[in-house]
Amino acid sequence: MARVVDALADGTLSENTASLKDYLLNGDGGPADPYLYLTDFASYAQASSRLSKLYQNQALWREKAVWNTACSGFFSSDRCIAEYNEKIWHLSPLE
Numbered sequence: 760m761a762r763v764v765d766a767l768a769d770g771t772l773s774e775n776t777a778s779l780k781d782y783l784l785n786g787d788g789g790p791a792d793p794y795l796y797l798t799d800f801a802s803y804a805q806a807s808s809r810l811s812k813l814y815q816n817q818a819l820w821r822e823k824a825v826w827n828t829a830c831s832g833f834f835s836s837d838r839c840i841a842e843y844n845e846k847i848w849h850l851s852p853l854e
Contacts, residue, residue: 760797760800760801763800764780764783764784764797765780767779767780767783768780768781783796783797
């Protein structure tokens with residue numbers, strides 16, 4: 760993780776990331792790393808590694824992608840809009 764944070768500061772990843780190291784370690788007028796990026800980094804790196812290995816098997820990757828899409832269900836924003844329509848707008852669907 761230290762190498763990644765250092766890469767933010769030295770411009771390895773991008774020219775515009777130097778301020779991110781200070782933000783993550785010292786904050787920017789607020790708490791340091793308020794979204795806990797550094798706390799979650801190890802599990803993120805492990806998940807990324809598993810995904811990279813899984814992606815090598817394209818047939819299995821496609822199968823999982825289709826299942827993921829098919830099982831995703833009704834998104835909360837869809838439900839929210841449907842509730843607004845039912846309670847407030849009272850609109851009919853377009854044909």
